[in-house]
Amino acid sequence: MNLVAIVVALLAQHAFPEGARHHLQSFYGRMALSAAKRMNAGDRNSGVLAWIAVMLGVLVPAALLTWLAAVIHPFLVWILDVVVLYGTLRFLATARAVAEIERALREQNVAGAANLLAQWQGEPVETDDASAVARLAAEHALREAHHGTFGPLFWFLVLPGPLGLILYPLAFRAAKGWALVVEPDERDFGWFAVRAFQVIDWVPQRATAFAFAVVGNFEDALYCWRSQSAAWVRPEEGVVLASGAGALGVRLGEPIRVGPDVSPRPPLGTGESAREDALASLEGLLWRSLILWMVVFLLAAALRIA
Secondary structure (H helix, E strand, C coil): CHHHHHHHHHHHHHHCCCCCCCHHHHHHHHHHHHHHHHHCCCCHHHHHHHHHHHHHHHHHHHHHHHHHHHHHCHHHHHHHHHHHHHHHCCHHHHHHHHHHHHHHHHCCCHHHHHHHHHHHHCCCCCCCCHHHHHHHHHHHHHHHHHHHHHHHHHHHHHCCCCHHHHHHHHHHHHHHHHHHHCCHHHHHHHHHHHHHHHHHHHHHHHHHHHHHHHHCCHHHHHHHHHHHHHHCCCHHHHHHHHHHHHHHCCEEECCEEECCEEECCCEEECCCECCHHHHHHHHHHHHHHHHHHHHHHHHHHHHHHC
8 A cells, every 4th residue: 555655646746746845844844943943052952852842743643643544444544645745755856857957958058957956956056067067966866866755765664654754854854954043053952863863864875775776786886885985075975875876887976166166075986977968867767766665665565465
């Protein structure tokens, strides 16, 4: 039933896209922001209490709603799964964004591709180099595929009902949001949220990286995973990006010129630097990874029946 729920949610997203504003993600962000405003005392203890309050404030009502739905009829739980999947998964949005940036680069519209990427990631892209834009787009796509699809799917497989689908993005929003909204001298407030998400994401990161390896260049993906991930700018996302780059057989990372300055970044992957054709290969890698995850859900369902 979980596999059918995923397929139905993706079909619903295709027919009725949410657009730029993801309502469920925005709700998680508002919950995290509200907790930070009300409970931030600038120390780690207040951060721990705020994180627990946010988790309980969302997960307990979700668990009660799931239990009530199961009492009435199991089909209602499946409907609830579909609704939360629809509001959580960002796979189709990621694939569309990659396709649009690739199209702009093929048309040699580097400024347009950079603008599309800036809108997608919510940060300015200050480079006019086509290869740099392609590399940044590929990195963001791998990041989004994990955080917006494969990470939530892992916890959907592990926890009952939609609880895993809620836990993962909620913890992600708290970790990222509290790192941005608090003052520099109050960063201890977000310390626990960051570490809690690292624990929650430890296995999903490696599951995503292994999936990329299975559906891509297996040996290169594992080599890059082992040798390059720890040196990445953000080590917590290095596993996914290094494995993805190796699976594609292209080079990501590397220094990028931003105006008069050069942003130092370690290399990821093997082969030549990614260009627009690598984005087409990336779309295929993401779709194959999604199919692999669906096979895993199918096997899990078969084991439950057996």
